[in-house]
Amino acid sequence: GVVVATPASASTTCSGGTITAVPGSGVISYSGGSVSAGANCTVQANVTGSSVGSHVNITGDLTSSSGNSGTAQATLLTVPLPSPSFSKAFAPETIGEKEVSTLTFTIDNSVSSLDATSLNFTDTLPMGVVVAIPANTSNSCSGGTLTAVAEKGIITYTGGTVGASSSCIISVDVTSSYAGIYLNTTGDLSSSAGNSGTASDTLTVKFPWVLFVPRIPICPDQPDFCYLVNDGDNEGGGNSALLRYYFKDDELVLLNRLGVDNVEASALF
Numbered sequence: 001g002v003v004v005a006t007p008a009s010a011s012t013t014c015s016g017g018t019i020t021a022v023p024g025s026g027v028i029s030y031s032g033g034s035v036s037a038g039a040n041c042t043v044q045a046n047v048t049g050s051s052v053g054s055h056v057n058i059t060g061d062l063t064s065s066s067g068n069s070g071t072a073q074a075t076l077l078t079v080p081l082p083s084p085s086f087s088k089a090f091a092p093e094t095i096g097e098k099e100v101s102t103l104t105f106t107i108d109n110s111v112s113s114l115d116a117t118s119l120n121f122t123d124t125l126p127m128g129v130v131v132a133i134p135a136n137t138s139n140s141c142s143g144g145t146l147t148a149v150a151e152k153g154i155i156t157y158t159g160g161t162v163g164a165s166s167s168c169i170i171s172v173d174v175t176s177s178y179a180g181i182y183l184n185t186t187g188d189l190s191s192s193a194g195n196s197g198t199a200s201d202t203l204t205v206k207f208p209w210v211l212f213v214p215r216i217p218i219c220p221d222q223p224d225f226c227y228l229v230n231d232g233d234n235e236g237g238g239n240s241a242l243l244r245y246y247f248k249d250d251e252l253v254l255l256n257r258l259g260v261d262n263v264e265a266s267a268l269f
Contacts, residue, residue, distance in 0.1 A: 001055045002076055004028065005046035014041035021045035034064075049078025083194040084109040084116050084162055088123075088186060090174075094204040100132045100173050101203055105157075107141065107189065107196075108167040116193040119144060119160040125153040125174065126182040129203060132173035141168035148172040162191075176205045 006023040017033020035041045055076045062069040085108040090101045133150040144160025162168045182203045189196040
């Protein structure tokens with residue numbers, strides 16, 4: 001569970017001799033040196049823990065022209081470093097139909113003294129939200145592959161690195177043609193530092209039309225759920241569509257646009 005670090009930075013205050021400490025190996029050796037009468041000296045090299053736990057290290061015997069000095073012992077306690085934090089945000093958080101919001105993922109490794117490598121996550125967008133045209137992707141992490149195909153509902157990032165004591169961001173433009181409130185939760189972010197969990201944020205897409213005849217049903221078969229809405233003035237100008245929705249706390253909840261879709265979503269006016 002303990003190996004020679006990179007760099008090993010091996011050194012000694014003893015006179016002469018040879019230190020061997022190969023990074024990544026589990027052996028440190030010193031031979032051929034001397035220490036003066038009435039003095040002391042040190043031999044040192046950097047090591048690192050490759051697994052979590054308490055690691056007891058006992059040397060072989062120290063031998064010299066004065067005989068056998070026996071062994072030396074020390075304990076290294078290796079604790080897990082925190083994995084990067086993972087968050088996401090839509091900007092703006094509220095858009096109109098077919099408008100664009102920039103979805104930004106932040107990977108924050110500022111509390112760790114080691115790089116987090118092999119960054120991987122997948123974000124499956126909610127039904128009704130897709131990557132915009134153009135996607136306008138950006139990535140400030142080191143390396144890795146960001147995939148975000150326009151008009152598709154999946155964003156993936158694999159193989160990247162965020163440096164020690166730093167953070168990086170990944171961003172993609174998204175859009176929606178359907179009014180609603182869309183909660184978006186990613187899959188887990190994994191890396192060499194472990195599992196960082198998921199990230200979530202909500203995109204609100206406003207419905208652009210206003211009521212043509214407020215609260216007056218025009219569907220005889222279901223009078224409580226069918227209204228005419230119009231994007232023009234109350235004289236009847238503009239484009240109209242037939243919707244099924246109901247009122248909840250003075251807010252309209254859209255059931256579906258007749259002949260268009262059957263997706264339930266909130267319709268915000």
